Amino acid sequence: MDTLNPKPAPMNTEHEITICLGSSCFSRGNKITLEAIKAYIREHSLEGRVFFHGDMCNDLCDQGPILKIDDQVFRNVNSDNVYEILNQFFETIVR
Ligand code: FES
Numbered sequence: 001m002d003t004l005n006p007k008p009a010p011m012n013t014e015h016e017i018t019i020c021l022g023s024s025c026f027s028r029g030n031k032i033t034l035e036a037i038k039a040y041i042r043e044h045s046l047e048g049r050v051f052f053h054g055d056m057c058n059d060l061c062d063q064g065p066i067l068k069i070d071d072q073v074f075r076n077v078n079s080d081n082v083y084e085i086l087n088q089f090f091e092t093i094v095r
Helices: 023-043 082-094
Strands: 015-020 050-055 067-069 072-074
Touching: 015 023, 023 050, 023 067, 023 082, 067 082
Parallel strands: 015 050
Antiparallel strands: 015 067, 067 072
């Protein structure tokens, strides 16, 4: 999982995607959702523009699985709705 390291964001990335890998979010779907996000980044050639990594519990377990894009928090994220979330956020830069 080299894209999920805890290192600071590279200087040249434009956006940050943070997936909660706390035990609740991980077991309730983020284990699968993270693979969907990696595929989305790859399919849209966003590797150099997006810093994708995981973090620990955000204390929002009852609203999870949790995903953050920059300073926006998305709740109840799953592998079915994550593409729509990513498309809405990135639609201006993936066209
Ligand atoms: S495990 Fe994700 S908010 Fe707690």
